[in-house]
Amino acid sequence: MARFSIPNCVTCLRLVCWVGLELSFLSARGEEFRRPNIVFIFTDDHAIQSIGAYGSKINKTPHIDRLAREGGIFLNSFCGNSICGPSRASVLTGKHSHKNGFYTNSGGAEFDGTQMTFPKLLQEAGYSTALVGKWHLKSNPTGFDYWEVVPGQGSYYNPDFYTSTGQDKMQRYEGYITDITTDLGLQWLEGRDQDKPFLLMCQQKAPHRTWAPNLKHLYNYDDAPVPEPDSLFDDWTGRSQTLAGNAMSIRDHLIYQWDMKFQERVPIANDFESRLREPERPRMTPKQQAVWDAYYEPRNAAFLASPPAGVDLVRWKYQRYIKNYLRCIDSVDENVGRILSYLDENGLSENTIVIYSSDQGFYLGEHGWYDKRWMYEESLRMPFLIRWPEKIQPGTRFDQLLQNIDYAPTLLEAVGLEVPEEIQGASILPILEDPDTDDWRKYLYYHYYEHLTEHGVPRHEGVRGERFKLINFYSNDGLELIDLKTDPNELRDVSGVREYAGVLEEMKTQLKRLRDKYDLPSH
């Protein structure tokens, strides 16, 4: 397969010369450039601690790992705002929240679908484009020939989907969401216009809260406890006082009749929990309910017969949480396998870029938490695995600091399109050409805008370098400096330690530089 250089590619786009059904065209140098297809697999809240290729100690993901084996893995990949809608808006536009206008999940704002997005530019350039699964940007998707998405967070069981005909004309599909989303994507691929290259965005709800597994995976991980993270019993001292105000602790904020699959009020539950009902079971068919109950009910009865207390109760809750979360990932992984098999069986693997990523990371018990939002590593990181046989040597490991604003420029450049000026991210094509290159950003900018909403996290911004991280809790109590080398679990703020005075100044300078570079308004 001929390689292409970007300037030539841009030229060649202007001299489009269709050659048969292959959609090949000739560059100025006379080389053939076959525009690659793109399959973008995007999950919701999938933390890298639960991906084999990132060194998971708690589960296996053989199909996702295949992408790292046959392509590349970015070991340092991050979001710019660790919450669903905003991360998705940055992926689509290549811009931070303050430039694409989608700052928070909470509040009524809709994503402005009239603005530039990479799917739109691909569609205009002759790509067939499709989006299935979770969207969560409130306004209807734009830039897709076909889209079929779930309302809001969607449901795991017998989910409803809608299209441009609107949410009052929803289609309910019987089955499990991860399978159904994949089915819709594969059906579209099967019936697509074979004369065009394609972009398929397959966006899974899983493994989002309330972590309801597929029935066939209910018994996975049942034999032994899942290892606990080092900081499961973090007491949040030695850092910003705002940490203690969190509402995402496994100890206090997992809900028996919601997250933990109890049908009746548990005597030791908080009062407010009595108003809630587990959301998935009522959607199930009687047959599905029977399988569900056969798993959970005896285990719930054993818990109620002698409920553990203190640290043992935290440990019990962690096991219930993490096992359900991992079971959801088992289904994700299986469905990644289905997509990869489809590409193999249809001769598409060679000329298709396959990406696996997730809208942000997640706490799998680290700091005693579930959920995301904070600028600490587990929720700041996004998985990013990419297979592209033409450009990436199998098994390549990339160390550079990648961010979700880089996805759009990368994919535009990959198909030979010019990257619009307004895009703030950078294409990773130079890194793919030279994986050891040092010519790349050394610091990245982060900004979370929700303030003390559902999980009690204050708004904050910060900068992350290769070793140090500075967090600015600007509406509360100021700066926090973390030394990731000596303190990888992020348990200690060293901003007041004399030896770090120089580092603190440098990080403040970097924060200011990035605020200027990205044109941030003042707080």
Ligand code: SGN
């Ligand atoms: C829901 C969840 C929260 C979660 C947000 C945002 N509650 O509100 O736990 O933080 O979504 O998630 S739930 O009990 O209704 O599941 S995000 O992935 O969309 O950003």
Ligand code: CA
């Ligand atoms: Ca999410």
